[in-house]
Each structure stands twice: as structure tokens, then as C-alpha cells.
Amino acid sequence: MIARTLRRGLVVASAVVLAASCSSDVPRHSERLYAFGTFIELTAYGLDETAFAEAAEQTGQRLEDWHRQWHPWEGDGLAAINRRLAEGRATAIEPDLGGLIDRARELEAASEGHFNGGLGALTRLWGFHAGADLPDAPPPEEAIAALTDPAPSLAAVRRDEVRIHSTDPRVRIDFGGFAKGVAAERITALLRRRGAGAAVVSLGGDIATHGRPPGRDWRIGIRAPRGEGLLATARLQAGEAIFTSGDYERYFTHGGRRYHHILDPRTGRPARGVRSVTVIDDDPARADAAATALFVAGPGQWQAVARSMGIRYVLLMDAHGRAHLSAAMAERLRFEAEPEPEVAEEVAL
Numbered sequence: 001m002i003a004r005t006l007r008r009g010l011v012v013a014s015a016v017v018l019a020a021s022c023s024s025d026v027p028r029h030s031e032r033l034y035a036f037g038t039f040i041e042l043t044a045y046g047l048d049e050t051a052f053a054e055a056a057e058q059t060g061q062r063l064e065d066w067h068r069q070w071h072p073w074e075g076d077g078l079a080a081i082n083r084r085l086a087e088g089r090a091t092a093i094e095p096d097l098g099g100l101i102d103r104a105r106e107l108e109a110a111s112e113g114h115f116n117g118g119l120g121a122l123t124r125l126w127g128f129h130a131g132a133d134l135p136d137a138p139p140p141e142e143a144i145a146a147l148t149d150p151a152p153s154l155a156a157v158r159r160d161e162v163r164i165h166s167t168d169p170r171v172r173i174d175f176g177g178f179a180k181g182v183a184a185e186r187i188t189a190l191l192r193r194r195g196a197g198a199a200v201v202s203l204g205g206d207i208a209t210h211g212r213p214p215g216r217d218w219r220i221g222i223r224a225p226r227g228e229g230l231l232a233t234a235r236l237q238a239g240e241a242i243f244t245s246g247d248y249e250r251y252f253t254h255g256g257r258r259y260h261h262i263l264d265p266r267t268g269r270p271a272r273g274v275r276s277v278t279v280i281d282d283d284p285a286r287a288d289a290a291a292t293a294l295f296v297a298g299p300g301q302w303q304a305v306a307r308s309m310g311i312r313y314v315l316l317m318d319a320h321g322r323a324h325l326s327a328a329m330a331e332r333l334r335f336e337a338e339p340e341p342e343v344a345e346e347v348a349l
């Protein structure tokens with residue numbers, strides 16, 4: 001029934017939490033916020049109304065702080081660091097931002113550079129950064145060439161307790177590929193600390209959980225990358241997250257081609273060959289970075305990158321509409337689209 005309603009066109013985000021049908025005595029509250037240019041939906045089990053309202057308010061404040069701190073071009077957090085990197089100078093850094101940079105650098109290394117947290121200048125060149133109006137044509141060849149071969153990357157960034165600098169002056173730090181994962185992880189932790197027995201947060205269709213609802217697993221609907229319907233439903237166990245990167249999230253078309261916001265650091269252009277990648281993992285930040293990295297890796301290489309990142313649950317929809325998935329993911333998933341997508345490969349990771 002729910003799937004049918006969704007198939008009629010209610011799915012707007014990459015994935016949705018499907019409502020519980022069972023009744024239980026555990027109180028359940030939900031709230032919708034807006035941040036990072038997207039809707040954020042919180043649901044918590046086991047908090048009374050006042051405790052939930054306070055938790056939701058604190059979440060809203062945190063989201064505003066993170067937005068200010070993590071914006072690559074505006075404000076005095078990451079933006080200030082990026083300005084100093086552009087001048088080729090070392091700069092003081094707050095511990096929280098420093099920790100995030102370390103984490104992004106580790107994810108970059110584990111992904112063999114397919115996730116690249118230092119390619120902010122490319123994102124900006126293409127006009128895909130948050131808050132900007134999308135352009136109507138790709139940038140000039142020479143400008144792309146200057147930022148590839150090799151692309152700037154966090155491998156060039158060094159830091160000690162208090163200062164950071166880059167040996168490559170082209171590096172601009174961009175948390176866009178994993179910020180939602182970090183935010184989701186912090187929000188579920190906040191709800192847990194405030195006493196929720198279970199909670200789920202969706203940031204524009206990227207979903208993290210704490211615990212599980214009374215007596216069942218989480219059920220998630222995954223959007224079809226073309227059209228409006230549901231591609232599949234998936235089950236999440238306690239504490240798991242599900243993240244999707246899609247070519248339909250932020251794009252423009254030019255000369256009949258789609259140019260989307262997930263950039264291949266090797267070419268400096270939108271990664272080709274994939275429509276969407278969905279990853280389940282118990283670490284939301286890693287799930288987010290991996291969805292981006294496996295999208296870039298594409299049909300031939302996603303398996304190797306998934307292994308090196310330690311990711312077990314993957315669904316990749318290629319440019320022909322075929323499904324590539326891990327055997328573990330196949331067990332979690334039921335295709336809902338009609339006709340069902342052709343499965344190109346099912347791989348043991």
C-alpha cells in the first residue's frame with residue numbers, strides 16, 4: 001500500500017523512511033527542519049513531547065552552526081581556511097574542523113582518491129556549490145585542465161595541533177561529499193544522549209538511525225534514479241545508515257548532455273556511467289563518502305573501492321538502468337520497480 005502510494009509520485013528524496021504499521025505504546029514524535037538547502041526529518045521513539053521539542057530545537061541550532069562552519073566559501077570557518085590556503089599560507093584551525101579534515105583525508109585515502117575532499121575549486125568552477133544558481137554550460141577546457149592531472153587533494157594538506165597548510169596551493173576543502181553523513185551521525189547521537197530509545201534522521205533522503213523501532217527493522221524506500229517512483233525497498237538494522245549519490249540531485253543539461261555535481265577527480269568532469277549509488281553502513285560519514293566514491297569509480301571499479309573502504313552493502317544503477325550489487329545488499333533489498341531492473345552483476349565483497 002505504502003509502496004503503491006510512493007509509486008504514484010510522492011518520492012522526492014533519494015530514500016524515504018516507510019511508516020511503521022505496527023502499533024506500540026512507545027511514544028513517537030517527528031519534526032521537519034530546513035538546513036543545508038534541504039529538508040531534515042527527525043523521528044524519535046521513547047521521548048516525551050517536551051524532551052523531543054528540546055532535542056529538535058537543539059538539532060536546529062547545531063545545523064545552523066555546522067552550516068556556518070562547513071561552508072567552503074562563506075563565513076569564518078572552513079571558508080576562512082580556504083582563503084588562507086589560496087594565499088599559500090599556514091593558518092590556525094579549530095579542533096573540530098581539524099578532526100573533520102583528518103577524517104575526510106582518511107576516507108580519501110581509503111577510497112583511493114575517488115572521494116576527494118580537496119577538490120573544492122573544481123566544484124566551484126563547475127558552479128555546483130551550495131546556494132549558487134546552476135550554470136547553463138560547462139566551464140572552459142583550460143580551467144578544468146588546470147585542476148586535473150593530478151587534481152588537488154587532501155593528501156597535500158598537513159596539520160599539527162593548531163595549524164594547517166597545503167603543499168598544493170590549488171587545494172580548497174569541500175565537505176560536500178560527506179557533510180550530511182557527519183551531520184546525520186551527530187544528530188542521531190544527540191537524540192540518543194537525550195534518551196531516545198530509537199531515532200531516525202533523513203537529510204534530504206540520506207538516512208541514519210539509532211537503535212530500531214519497537215519490534216521491527218527500519219524499512220526504507222529507495223527512489224528510482226529516473227522517473228518518480230520507487231526502485232526498491234531495503235531493511236536497515238539497528239544503527240545503520242543508508243546514503244545515495246545520484247546524477248539527478250543537482251545537474252544542468254547542455255547540448256543534450258547531463259552535467260551533474262559528482263566530479264571525477266581524474267577528468268575534472270562529472271563522473272560518467274552511473275545514475276545512482278546507494279550504500280548501507282553503520283558509519284554514516286563513511287556511507288556518504290562511499291556513495292560518492294563508488295559513483296566516481298563506476299561499473300568497472302566499484303567493487304575494489306568498496307573493499308578498500310570496508311563497505312559491504314552497495315547498489316549501483318548504471319547508465320543503462322542495470323543494477324550492480326553486492327550479495328549482502330541483495331539480501332536486504334526488494335526491487336519494487338516494474339519491470340524489475342536487469343541485474344548486471346551480484347558480487348561477493
Ligand code: ADP
Pocket residue numbers: 114115116117119123128129174175176177178180206244245246249250261262263264265288291292296
Ligand atoms: P549529495 O550531497 O547530493 O547527496 P554527494 O554526497 O555525492 O551528493 O555529494 C556531492 C557533493 O560532494 C558535491 O556537490 C561536491 O561538493 C562534492 N563532491 C563532488 N565530487 C566529489 C568527489 N569526487 N569527492 C568528494 N566530494 C565530491
Ligand code: MG
Pocket residue numbers: 176177178245287288289290291292
Ligand atoms: Mg556523499
